[in-house]
Amino acid sequence: MNLLNKFKDPKLCLNILEQVKHEIQGQFRFMEVCGTHTVAIFQSGIRTLLPENIVHLSGPGCPVCVTHDREIAAYLELAEKNVIIATFGDLIKVPGPGGRNLKMAQAEGARIQVVYSAFDALQLAMQNPQDKVVFLGVGFETTAPTVAATVKMAKEKDLDNFSVLSFHKLVPPALKALASDKDIQVDGLLLPGHVSTVIGLDPYLFLTDEYNMPAVIGGFEPLDILQAILIMIRQKSQGHASVINNYKRVVNDAGNLRALQVMREVFETSDAMWRGLGVIPESGLALRKDFENFNAFIVHEQDLPDVKNVPGCKCGDVLKGLISPDKCPLFGIRCTPASPVGPCMVSTEGSCAAYHKYSI
């Protein structure tokens, strides 16, 4: 058997599962904070195989899902101005106030262009010098360095028709908000594999130092995920907590220093609004003053409109693990992947979309 198949080998997985059942003492609530983990856990069936005394929660790990209503309203407003909006495809179907989304704006004449990378948006600006191109920056520490590198290129080229509306968010401050929220009661965190590729181990150490919470950087195979759960259970039973890198084949403990440097050169931290979690201090990334010519908030005088939440949508409670998706009154009735009400159902990485796909 080659190494590849071992990560899915049912026998190995069942062995780990048996160890989990043998060693577990008490009730635990574990949370993953990466949309790809959410999908992997549903698809592999791990959720249904775990013993009943483990509750596995899907946290705020999908960038689209945590995009706040006010942020959605801002980019819908911007789309009405005389600009070309360049965006990742995930965002165009996310409904904002009144159920309106970018796709509808596009149908009514707004110029919306789906791009694969921030660099594609930059190229769009270079190809259309008579137009203003705005890139909608969403995503975590995996995406932010790619946008930062693009903004640096725009500055080097002295472009005057490219800007970024930055709603980038940082994972560790959100984990801190979760860890310190008494209502949520998470006993351990499955940390995101690819965000960790950029930030490394250190930004998570507060979880163990301040909250005595086990935390494991995990891969996406069934074996990876079960191993992470076993590590967390062992830490709980031994009464100590540490941050473990269980995805060393991809994640370097130190992270990607070059990506971090580029990100810090272009962005500074700012307070940010998260759907469901509210304002989290220093959890967002805003363009530094040196790059204000590329800051769409300044260039296009865009602010964050005050809006009311979508009535009935419980995405916020789902993201905090307070309810499972099927406990939302809209789930599967008014809110489906074909006709989503909230972002957790829009994104394929969203908890509600995964739950809908694999549980119904």
Next chain:
Amino acid sequence: MCLAIPMEVKSIEDNVAQVEVGGVKNQVRLDIIDEPAQVGDFVIVHAGFALRRIDRDEGLETLKLFQEGLGLELVK
């Protein structure tokens, strides 16, 4: 959108690599990779940029994870 996809480096010119996965070819920028990639290496790609070089075996292993484990579309 947070996926990081491993792709094989086929050629490199300036700061752009031609990469391929599953028969799909693409270009990725090397501006934020932390160690230089060579032809034949795999790189973890996220949103058009290489995030990390990984050696061939690791690349194949990780790729398998995406293709079979998650059944996701690899490249748009």
